[in-house]
Amino acid sequence: MSEEEWYLIDLKSRFDKIKPNTYYLSYSGGKDSHLLYWFIKDYLKRDDIKIVGINTYMEHHEIRDRILKNSDIVLYPEMKPMEVKAKYGSPCFSKIQDDFIDRYQRGSRSKSLMERIEQRSFVGKDGKVHKSSFSLNAKARELLLSGKLHRVSPKCCKILKKNTAHKFEKETGLKAILGVRGDEGAMRKTQYKSCFTKDKKFTPLWDLSDELQEKIIKKYNIEVPEVYKYIKRTGCMGCPYGSYKGDTQKELALISDSQRKFVMEYFKESYEVLGIDTNIQMNLF
Ligand code: SF4
Known part of the structure; x- marks a missing residue:
């Protein structure tokens, strides 16, 4: 039996530990959550786990279209990005x-x-x-x-993503299945050390390596968005949180003129502080 087959059998045994109708798949349209989507729908052939996506207004259009296509329920944040910026400040x-x-x-x-x-x-x-x-x-x-910094805040993530998910969880009593992996960075390595978090979120991919994930995707022909040809991880379009790896500039090069205009207004001050070059144009989509 191949390494990929073993992993999926083990993953199935992890899903046996949860009551499916008390969980939902938090679907971001990205590689990790789509692997779980494929696993639930095509491998386990289950329809009793709701697929729930959030339209943050910040996704690449390709990713947003996946969310709209594959989610049973699409949630919308209580504030739009520009409202968050005006009230709290920008991520930097x-x-x-x-x-x-x-x-x-x-x-x-x-x-x-x-x-x-x-x-x-x-x-x-x-x-x-x-x-x-x-x-x-x-x-x-x-x-x-020196008082020269613009108003900065991490609330964008909290309001667009976290609060939206919390509200849904509170209303339905469902807990999240998250496609997060320890291999995605030092922070996640310390954060995700088993299949369950302290607050009972289910993180079954926590120990899946990049290498094995690629093998599984290849072996089972799991759909991967085009955007991953150019960047390793996709979050929101042009978010400065990816700037230390150069991802922000790459993302700016991948989006349309209208998207770039919006993103450059939203992150204007942060881009200036971080010295992000916003003039690259590729328009691959
Ligand atoms: S990843 Fe960036 S743009 Fe997206 S919600 Fe978080 S702070 Fe906002």
């Missing part, structure tokens, strides 16, 4: 750093926050001196402390 450096900045810009000067912003050393529970591993980068710190 990373979710963690933007959270520190947001708290500072709203007036907090708590000891733990300032330790992170100023990257001060602190004495840990073990009595040793540590430097916080989660602190602001030098550029963010300089702009923030």
Whole structure:
């Protein structure tokens, strides 16, 4: 039996641990959640797990069309991106750093926050001196402390995605099946260490490697959006959170002129701070 076949048999045994009608598949239209979609629909042949997508207004059109096509239920956030920006500010450096900045810009000067912003050393529970591993980068710190930084906030993700999903979960009592994998980065590696999170979300792909995922996709001919030919992961169009890997610029090159116009307005100040070149044009779609 091949490695791919073994993995899918094991994945099936993981699904046997949940009561299907108490869970829904959180479907983003991306590679990981689509693998789960394929597994539920084509491999398990189950129709008792609802497929639920969120139209954040920020997806590549190809991904948005997949969400609309494959979801049983499409949810819409309570605010549109521009409303989030006007009320809270824009995403810029990373979710963690933007959270520190947001708290500072709203007036907090708590000891733990300032330790992170100023990257001060602190004495840990073990009595040793540590430097916080989660602190602001030098550029963010300089702009923030000199008052030159625009209004920054990580609330975009919270309002467009998290709150929308929470509201649905509260109304239906269903819990999410998430297509998240530890192989997607250091943060996820520490966050996802088993099939269930603390709040009982089901994360059955947590230990699936990039390599095995590709083999499964190839062997079973699972559909992959065109956009993945150009970028490794797709989130929202042009989100600056992908900028450290150069993904933001690549994404800007992939979208249409009208999409680019919207994205450049939404992330204008963040792009300026991050020095993102917005003039690349490829229009591959
Ligand atoms: S990934 Fe970026 S654009 Fe998308 S919801 Fe999160 S912060 Fe907003």
